[in-house]
Amino acid sequence: MKFFIDTANFEEIKEAHSWGILSGVTTNPSLVAKEDVPFHERLKQITELVDNSVSAEVISLDAEGMLKEGRELAKIAPNITVKLPMTPEGLKACSVFRDEGIKTNVTLIFSANQALLAARAGASYVSPFLGRLDDIGQDGMTLIATIADIFMLHDIKSEIIAASIRSPQHVTDAALNGAHIATIPFNILQQMFKHPLTDKGIEAFLSDWETRKNK
Ligand code: E4P
Numbered sequence: 001m002k003f004f005i006d007t008a009n010f011e012e013i014k015e016a017h018s019w020g021i022l023s024g025v026t027t028n029p030s031l032v033a034k035e036d037v038p039f040h041e042r043l044k045q046i047t048e049l050v051d052n053s054v055s056a057e058v059i060s061l062d063a064e065g066m067l068k069e070g071r072e073l074a075k076i077a078p079n080i081t082v083k084l085p086m087t088p089e090g091l092k093a094c095s096v097f098r099d100e101g102i103k104t105n106v107t108l109i110f111s112a113n114q115a116l117l118a119a120r121a122g123a124s125y126v127s128p129f130l131g132r133l134d135d136i137g138q139d140g141m142t143l144i145a146t147i148a149d150i151f152m153l154h155d156i157k158s159e160i161i162a163a164s165i166r167s168p169q170h171v172t173d174a175a176l177n178g179a180h181i182a183t184i185p186f187n188i189l190q191q192m193f194k195h196p197l198t199d200k201g202i203e204a205f206l207s208d209w210e211t212r213k214n215k
Helices: 010-018 029-033 039-049 063-076 088-100 112-120 130-135 140-153 168-176 186-193 196-210
Strands: 002-006 022-026 053-057 080-085 104-109 125-128 159-162 181-184
Touching: 002 010, 002 186, 010 022, 010 039, 010 186, 022 181, 039 053, 039 063, 053 104, 063 080, 063 088, 080 088, 088 104, 088 112, 104 112, 112 125, 112 140, 125 140, 130 140, 130 168, 140 159, 140 168, 159 168, 168 181, 168 186, 181 186
Parallel strands: 002 022, 002 181, 022 053, 053 080, 080 104, 104 125, 125 159, 159 181
Antiparallel strands: none
16 A cells, blocks of 8 residues: 655655655645645645645536646646546546546545446546544445455456545555555654654663673
8 A cells, every 4th residue: 555645734745755655645625725835836846846646626616617727737747636526527527637648536435336436437546535434433444445345346447545544543454455545644644653662672772782892
C-alpha cells in the first residue's frame, strides 16, 4: 500500500516528502480553506515538489462546471488529478476526463456500488471515507475490503484510496484489507513512527555509548 498525505499545508507536505515515503497528495476544499495562499498557487507549489498524483477538487455541482474547472486545474501540472464528487454529474465529468486522458479521483464514496459506478466511469482513483462511516456507527473497514474484493474479482484497474483516516490502526487495517493507497493526515503520519521501545532503545544505546572505555 502506498502513502498519500491528506493536507494542503505546504510545510507538512515538505516534511513528509523529506521522509521519502510519499506517493502523492490529496486536498479538499475544507483543507484548502485553512490555508492563506490562493488555491492554484498552492497547487503549483505542491506539484513542483511532489512528482506523483496531487488531487485537486472541483466545487461546481454540474458536469459542465466541473469540466471547466478540472481542465484549468489540469493545466497547472501534468501530475494534477481532478477530484470529483460521487454524483451523476461527477461521473459524467469523470468519463469525459477519461477520454481526455486527465486523471480523476472520485471522492465521498460510502458504498461498494458507488465505488463500482465510479470505476466504470473511468475513475483513476476511488476514495471511500473510513472515518466518516465509523462516525455514524458503520464499519468503514469492511467497505474497503468489499471494494477491494470486487475490484480484484472483476479485474478493475481503478486504485482504492482509503480516505478519512483517523488513526495509525486505520492505516494498518486499510493495508490488510486491500487498499492500494491510504491518504493520511500529517499528525497520523507522525504517530506512525512512534513506539516506546524505539525511544527506549535509542536512549539505552546513547547512554551505553557514553560509558565506553576508549573515549
Ligand atoms: C480525502 O481525499 C479527503 O480529503 C479526506 O480524507 C477527508 O477526511 P475527513 O473525513 O477527516 O475530513
